Amino acid sequence: MRTWMMALAAGLLSLRFLPVLPASGALAALLLVAAICLWRRHAVVACVLLGFCWACWSAQQALVDRLSxxxxxxxxxxxxxxxxxxxxxxxxxxxxxxxxxxxxxxxxxxxxxxxxxxxxxxxxxxxxxxxxxxxxxxxxxxxxxxxxxxxxxxxxxxxxxxxxxxxxxxxxxSWRNALRQRLLGVDALGQQALLSALVLGDGSGISAEQWQVVRDTGAVHLLVISGQHIGLLAGLVYGLVAMLARLGLWPVRLPWLTWACVLSLSAALGYGWLAGFQVPVQRACLMLAVVLVWRLHFRQLPASVPLLLALNGVLLFEPLASLLPGFWLSFGAVATLIYCFAGRLGGWRPWQAWTRAQWVIAVGLLPLLLALGLPVSLSAPLANLLAVPWVSLVVLPLTLLGTALIWLPGVGEGLLWLAGGALWGLFETLALIAQWRPAWLPAALPWSNWLLVALAAWLILLPRGLPLRVPGALMLLALWPRLDSVAHGEAEVLQLDVGQGLAVLVRTRHHSLLYDAGPSFGEVDLGEQVVLPTLRKLGVDKLDLLLISHAHADHAGGALAIRRVLPVARVVSGEPTAVAPALGAQPCVSDEAWEWDGVHFSLWQWAGADSSNERSCVLRVEAAGERLLLAGDIERGAEQAWLARPEAAQVDWLQAPHHGSRSSSTGAFLRVLSPRGVLISRGRGNSFGHPHAQVLARYRHLGMAIHDTALEGALRLRLGRHGQVSGQRQQRRFWREPVAGSAASP
Structure with a gap:
């Protein structure tokens, strides 16, 4: 039975890794093969095919339901x-x-x-x-x-x-909305938004600082309703009934085990109903129901059976759940605990089991966090050792009881005030832990290194006394791989997808330069949310130069967030007095030139500029005779001034000035530069109309390849190899739209 369930799960999970979905005819043929396998009693193959076909059909229906x-x-x-x-x-x-x-x-x-x-x-x-x-x-x-x-x-x-x-x-x-308003209106020492998150799963009021604290300490699962909360409440109810039965206070005529399971499941379903039965809550309730049925009637079966039943139940109900990181983390945590606690010899005291559970989960989830590109909280075992029992035994009971009695004047508000105080104390402690040890975002690992880390985690979690645990710990050195470096005389160029803005990373063998830092508008800082994590995952731990073309928010907005976290040797800007003073920017000096690892760089700024766009600091990069011009937001005037310079010669690649606006990319400028292709950085459907249709027509008329981040994602170029530009969207996934041919070709 377990083999069949594993085969079904394999078929359902394979959807996550498909570059394209099979056609309907192919699915029909696979279903026929599955029927033949069932008839020939090849149940394992049939289960794989049935799971695969169901997942693909469900995904096709979701894709069909997209906007035309x-x-x-x-x-x-x-x-x-x-x-x-x-x-x-x-x-x-x-x-x-x-x-x-x-x-x-x-x-x-x-x-x-x-x-x-x-x-x-x-x-x-x-x-x-x-x-x-x-x-x-x-x-x-x-x-x-x-x-x-x-x-x-x-x-x-x-x-x-x-x-x-x-x-x-x-x-x-409107009862959920009315309850939210009531919760937000109580006096809870400023923790009302967190109470709403715990009761209703509504995290919209949680501040960015609070989110950062729980991310750094690995306590996100405690903040908004998840499987953790469903399990905590069910465990409290189950434990209460078991304790009453042990003390002889439970009615003899009522089987305590049956009632413990029924009441704990009822409490979980009620909590889920309160939270609106979002997908993570549905998944948790289903997992809990399977575990309780196993506890009642099938305890002779291994603990992996209810896990497989829950896994297949969730995927049969919603095959697309495998696209969500929370799916992998929740099932990964349960699988790790089963692997480490089921069938091990020797008994552990409760406090030993609790402390070991924290580091076991930290080690077990490490490969998943790396594969999903999520931060790794080094302080999570310590933080959760304190936070989980505090939330389980103090915050959650007070919050739910206070919510149930909120309609009684003074009673519910008093309990919620106590819950708010408990949350305040918890967050003060977590903030100290986060300040001591923030989350670590490692560089993306090659598959060979990731496999070594996964094997290391498995070996470390082996039973105590086995000699392979020490080699497993040594294998964790694969977390620090030797990344492929850029060859001498070449430059790797990555124009990031930052929407309506610009951020270009240029790396030589031993140096890194960032040209513009992405936009920042209000609460949205793509320098912090996109540029910085991408640099970290690419292994960039310092910048030799941060070059801000000019002071507009779509180019300079993310610079402060990057400057706060990454060591930056030097900051240069076309408008040094207009950007944030904390950057300590130096002015752009025309004709300043230098060489890094055989790659030549030079700066230029139009002395007669009278607008912010025209003051953009222009960067020219040349590697092995192949040239790239990063033009910022220069317009007609600066383009004409550039043509009067001796350096106004042919280039191979041009970053489209001012995102391809009608006020830039003049015909004379393009004819002199005659690039093989232009790299456009802009937001899809932006309100400015970038790139303008006339400019695109001009590019195509001159035979230039057009590469657009809005259509292709981030753009990568290896300068010095005289190759082609590749877009991130070329890495096919069945849920991604293919690159639009009309924009990618001349």
Whole structure:
């Protein structure tokens, strides 16, 4: 039976790794093969094929439900019902809708919308909205998060920005929203948002500082409702019944074990209902139900059986769950505990089991965290050793009891005040731990090194006394690989996908330069959220030069976040007095030139510039006769001034000035430079209309290859090899749209 379940799980999980989905005809043929295998009693092969076909068919249905390409970027009037708990922020409101209807087109079943400076929105309300819709897509960088996969796993068929709207009907089911407002209105020592997160799974009010603390300490699972909370509540109820039975206080006529299982599952389902039964909660409740049934009737079976049953149950219910990191981490944590605690000889005292559980999970999840590109919290064992029992035995019971009694004046508020105080003390402690040991984001490992780390974790978790544990610990040295360095005389160029902004990394054999740092607008700092993590995963631990072309927020906004974390030897800017003073920027000096590892660099700035864009500091890079020009946001005037210089010669690659705006990329400039290709950095569907159609036509007329981050993701070029530009989207995944041929070709 276990073999069959493992085979079914293998078929279901294979979806996660497919570059493309098989055609319907191929799936039908595989189903026929599965039927033949069942008839011939080859059940293992049949289970693999059945799981694979079901997962692929489900994924195809989700892809079909995406917004059609001809509606991408269009503004439509639609009517829809708000679902879930909208997230209200200082900039507006984010929410999801379903049952969207439009007279002009068929729409996906679920949409994710943002309404800047919009009115309050509540679950259950019916709205008529004017929405600018986009197909699901996100920034795509090496080893970075994949928003397309997340949206597909949540079956969101489009995102959009609301331009106008009117409420058609009041909320029909508003108890969760009313409870949230009540929780946010109590006196809880400033921890109201955390109480709402614990009760309702609503993390929209949690501050960026609080998120950073729990990320650094590996305590994210304690913040918003997850399998951890479902298990904690069920365990408390189960333990209470078991304790009453042991003390002789439980009614004899009622079998304590049966009632313990029933009551704990009922408590978990009630908690899940309170939290809106999001996918992680559904997964946790299903896992708990399987474990309790195993506890009641099938204890003679190995502990891996309920894990496999829960795994297959979750994937059969939602095959796309394997695209979410939380799926792998939750099942990985349970599998690690089963591996280390089931069937081991010798007994452990409760405190020993508890302390060992923390470091066991830390070691067991290390390979998964590395594979998913997530930060590794070095302080997680210590932080969770304190936080888990505090949340389990103090915060969670007080919070749930206070919520249940909130309608009694003074009683519920008092309990929630105590819960808030407990949370305040916990976060003060976690903040100290995070300051002492923040999360570590290692460089992305080659597969050979990752396999060594995975093997090392398995060996370390072997039973005590086995001699292989010491070699396993030594194998963890694979965490620090010798990364492939750039050859002497060459430069690796990576134009990151930062939306409507610019960030270009240039690396030689021993040096790193960052040209612009990505945008920062309000709460969104892509320097911190995208550029910095990408640099870390690429193994860049310092910058020899941070060059900020000019002071506009889409180029300089992320510089401070990078400067705070990475050592930077020197900062240069075309507008040194206009960028943040903390950067300590030096002015761009025309004709300054230097050489790193056989690669030549030179700077230039137009002396007659009278605008911020025209003051952009231009960088010219040459490796083995192949030239790249990074032009920032220069426009016609600076382009004409550049043509008067002796260096105004042919280049191989051009970063499109000012994101391809109509005020740049003049015909004379392009004809003199005559690049093989242009690299455009811009946001998909941006409000500026970049790149302009006339500029694109000019590029194509002159036979230039066009590479666009909005279509291809991050762009990579090895300068000095006279090769081609590769886009991150060329690494095919079935959920990613292929590169649009109209923009990628001349």
């Amino acid at each position: 390409a001809d509606l991408d970027g269009r503004t439509l009037w639609l009517e829809a019902t708000v679902i879930g708990l909208p997230a209200h922020t200082p900039n507006g409101v984010r929410f999801e809708v379903e049952q969207a209807q439009s007279r002009r087109a068929a729409l996906p079943a679920r949409l994710q919308l943002s309404w800047f400076s919009g009115p309050p929105v509540a679950a259950g309300e019916r709205w008529r909205l004017a929405v600018s819709l986009k197909r699901p897509q996100g920034l795509l960088n090496p080893h970075g998060a994949d928003r397309e996969a997340t949206l597909l796993a949540r079956r969101i068929g489009a995102s959009g920005t609301v331009k106008a709207g009117e409420r058609l009907s009041a909320q029909s089911s």
